[in-house]
Amino acid sequence: MRFGKTLQSSIYAPWKSHYIDYPKLKLLLKESDRSSDNDEVEEWTDNDEGAFVEELLNVQLEKVHTFQVEMYKQLRERTSKCESKLEELVASTEKDKSKNAGDGAEAGVGLAGESTQNQLKEVLKELDGITREINELEKFSRINFTGFLKAAKKHDRKRGYKYRVRPLLQVRLGALPFNSEDYSPLLYRLSAMYSFVRQNMSKESNGRLQSPSDAPLDGEKYVSQKFWVHPDNLLEVKTYILRRLPVLVYNSQASNVAEGTQNDPTITSLYFDNQKFSLYTQKVERKPDASSLRLRWYGQLTKKPEILFEKKTMREGDNSEEIRFQIKEKYVQSFIRGEYKMEKTVQKIQHRQGHNNQHAEQFVQNVDVIQKFIKENNLQPVLRANYTRTAFQIPGDNRVRISLDTNLVLIREDSFDSERPCRDPDSWHRNDIDDAEMEYPFNRIRKGEISRFPHAVLEIKVREGTSEKSREWVTDLTDSHLVKEAPRFSKFVHGVAENFEDYVNSFPFWLSELENDIRKDPETAFEAEQERKAKRAEDEFAVGSLMGSRASPAFKPAIGSPVGRAMLDQSAGKAATKRALVPGLTPAVDDAEGEGESDGGGEPTGKQGAHTLAGLRSLFPTFSTSKYGRAHQQGPVQLPPGVRHPGKFIKDSGPVQVExxxxxxxxxxxxxxxxxxxxxxxxxxxxxxxxxxxxxxxxxxxxxxxxxxxxxxxxxxxxxxxxxxxxxxxxxxxxxxxxxxxxxxxxxxxxxxxxxxxxx
Structure with missing residues (x-):
């Protein structure tokens, strides 16, 4: 697609007049849509060059930059007003409580009052508007930045024999960096307000706050999914998540919710392996009891951060066991050599908790396990992974945990080549990186020793037993066009495959996908996902019923994914009804919470009577007692306002395709x-x-x-x-x-x- 069409399709209608006037620039460049056979050679004069440069570098660039600065300023002001409203709301509530207490009256309902709830709703609506316009502003900056580069490239290709405008444009873009705005501080402020509003608005039917009903339990298990996020979709994914979960902070302070000045932490992981890359091979081939070992810390090593030694072992069924303990920088090298066994730390634990303390014994056992593991496998640091992490989680509620890693860089840390080692063999880390406090993009690292991952890595962990309603928005995100599923993706495996290609003989399956563009059209991605789910549910039902299975389809056709719907409604005039009822199966009854599930191969408790009754009633073929059949017997589905029935389902529109x-x-x-x-x-x-x-x-x-x-x-x-x-x-x-x-x-x-x- 030509850039002109791309620009037209990307315009946010309310800001239409502030975009780069690309057709005018083409006109000044004497660029027409005529075929080359009919083109007439027109002389390019100094006046033509002056008019084009004036329009590109002064008029258009100033117009776009001025609007971007002004709009960002307005968004900050609107955010400050929302913060003031919430502060006034809390202050007035505290004042009313004090007054009622002084009068001897019962304390008021606080933020649960009707007027207060209405004000919270107004603030929430304003926050949604700010979030939406932040996304549009980021897209505005990106598409206009691309437009200026395209115009300069077109000019230099046609008139480059005498005039070149690209160097001038780069100087001006450096002076007016509208495309390098950091929205993170504003997002943190929005995250804090979203968290406050959500806590005081999310009332359940009995009037209680929706506090972490699923309290942390020992032995809890999580279902983990990994995805890639294209840089163009990064801000939208962040804003979508922070509307549901607040941003967490990695620091030593007491605050759990991010403040406006807090930056995303930089994490460094130092992975161990040997010259045969045994740990890498086990992990790629998914062998049982495959283990990995790493050192991990936050920020720069010169700041003396806490360093964690971590050993992770994969068990059957994608479960894992993890051993970790904290170690000081000065003891790492001697620990790796086996000369230091954490005696000082053990003495401190024994001094505080007693010599026969179980915690001290477990600590000593963990130290022995890791040192033995290093010695038996002849391990040394071979790979450094450096990335910036944004974490999302409701404090005290661990049902959904999300991390978003950006600026992922994988650097060789080995000393295999004795003539030209990447790391000093007498040191456990690269001093050239840590002493110089290098940061992304690590331009001073030699070519061949570094690999920059082109996407962000999104990991979503949902605790087992979390209700369908609580994770519905997570499903909408994972099914959207914003992310690409990357099962079993590993930074360690990817880094070794990229930087040690000559040392290993097996590679992960995702390497071939890095060359592809993972961006997808929103509408096409949504429809494809719904068709895939509908077909899978239909096949499961047909085969399961025929073979005697009582399993019913788990798919419930969505009436528009929030993520997809937000993307589809970017341009003015696109109605919400574009997301009509997805042509698919009639929604099945969600039975995830109403009935118990069997732990073994027997019949689930609470279902035996219903199963027998269904068997008797199946004597009459026209009367079905299955969940799928009951869903059909319940009558037509009540559609939301503005959504119409499609008339003909996708499954019935083409030829019959049954396995x-x-x-x-x-x-x-x-x-x-x-x-x-x-x-x-x-x-x-x-x-x-x-x-x-x-x-x-x-x-x-x-x-x-x-x-x-x-x-x-x-x-x-x-x-x-x-x-x-x-x-x-x-x-x-x-x-x-x-x-x-x-x-x-x-x-x-x-x-x-x-x-x-x-x-x-």
């Missing part, structure tokens, strides 16, 4: 019935021929067996035809029907009992 195993399962069932019919017919024929004309009882029973055989054959054929029709129609009815087996079994039991009775 072959569904048809084959139906055919296998039909063949089984015919097999039973043939066996019973053979039994009845043999009995009839062996009985003779005088034995009327045996001949009568043979006729009974024949009738049962005919019923079994007819039933199998009828069920085969009926189920084939249900599959083609994608019906929500149950596929099971126990009437036929019951009739055959009862008929055989009666016939055998009569046979036995007459014989006796």
């Amino acid at each position: 072959a195993k569904v048809w084959l399962a139906n055919q296998r069932t039909f063949i089984k019935w015919q097999h039973i019919s043939v066996l019973l017919a053979s039994l009845s024929l043999g009995l009839y021929n062996a009985a003779g004309e005088a034995n009327s009882v045996a001949r009568g029973l043979a006729v009974v067996y024949t009738l049962i055989a005919l019923f079994a054959g007819a039933w199998g054929w009828w069920m085969y035809i009926s189920r084939s029709k249900l599959i083609r129609e994608r019906s929500g009815k149950d596929f099971d029907n126990i009437l036929g087996p019951v009739v055959v079994c009862i008929g055989l039991v009666i016939a055998l009992c009569l046979n036995f009775g007459f014989k006796v």
Whole structure:
């Protein structure tokens, strides 16, 4: 797509007049859309050059920069006003409480009052507006910055034989750095206000605050997902998350919520391995008990930060065990060599808690484990990972934890090459980096020793047992176009694969994807995700019901993802109804919290009665008691205002596509019935021929067996035809029907009992 069209599609309507006038610049450059065969050679004069340079560097650049500065100033002022409103609100509430207490009256309801809640809602609405315009301002800066570079490149390509404007533009862009604005301080202030408003507005039905209902428990487990985020989508992902979770601070102070002046911390991880890269190989090949070892600290090493020694071992089922302890910088080298065993730290623990303290014994055991691990594997520092981390979590509520790592740099830290080592073999870290306090982008590092990761790394951890409602917004984010899933991504593995290519023979699967553009169109990504979910749920239902499974689809078609909807409504005139009901399956009943789940292979408690009832009712094919069927019986879904029914679902719009195993399962069932019919017919024929004309009882029973055989054959054929029709129609009815087996079994039991009775 040409940049002119890209610019037009990216314009935020209220700010339309403040964007770069790209068509005017093309006109001044005498750039037309005519084909090259009809182009007439026009002379480019000094006046033409002066007019173009004046328009580009003075008029357009000043216009864009002035608007960006003014808009950012307005956003800061609006943010300050919101902070003042909240401060006044808290002050007035405290004043009312003091007055009521002084009068001997009962304390007021504080922030729970109706008028206070209305004010909080107004502040929240204003915060949403500020957040939205911060995103638009960042896009405004980026697209205009690109426009100036495109215009200069086009000029130099056409008129570069005599005039060059790119160097002048770079000087002006350096003096007016509208594209390098740091929005982090403003985002931290918004995060703090969002946290305050959320805590005082999120009332449950009983009037209680939605405090961390899931208190931290020992042995808690998390479901972790990793994603890549393109730099163009980074700010939008940040603002989307901070509306739900506040930003956490990594410092030694007591504050847990970020302040406006707090910067994201820089984290350095120093990974260990040997010259054979045994730990790397185990991790890539996902071998059992694969371990990794690293040193980790925050900020610059010259500031004497806390250093953590961490050993992580992967266990079965993606579970892991972690050993960590704190160590001082001056003891790291002697510890790695095995000369120091943390005796001073052990003495301090024993002095405070006693010699027979269990904590001291565990600490000594952890030290021995790590030192033994280093010695047995001949480990040394080989890779440095440096990145800036933004963490999101509600203080005291660990149900959802999110970290966003940006500016990820992976640097060689080995001393394998004795002639030209990256690190002094007598030191445990690179002194050239730490002593000089190098920071991103580490331009002084030699080429071949550094790899800069092009994306941000987003990790989302959701605690097991968290309700569907609590993590719904997380699902909207992970399903959106803003992120790309990167399962099992590892900084250590990626760094070794990039910087030690000649040392290793196996590589992670994601390396080939780095060359691709991970950005996706919002609408296309949303529709593709919903189609994929609908098809997966449909296949699960069809196969599960046919094979006797009681599993029902877990997919509930969304009525517009908030993330996707926010992106689709960027341009003016795009109505919210563009996100109409996703054509897919009828929403299934969410049974995640209402019914217990079995820990083993048996039937879930609380479901046995319902299962039996469903089996009896399945005698009538038109009446389904499954969760999917009950969802259909509940009548039409009530759609929100402005959302209309699509009329025809995506699943019904094209040719019927059902996996072959569904048809084959139906055919296998039909063949089984015919097999039973043939066996019973053979039994009845043999009995009839062996009985003779005088034995009327045996001949009568043979006729009974024949009738049962005919019923079994007819039933199998009828069920085969009926189920084939249900599959083609994608019906929500149950596929099971126990009437036929019951009739055959009862008929055989009666016939055998009569046979036995007459014989006796």
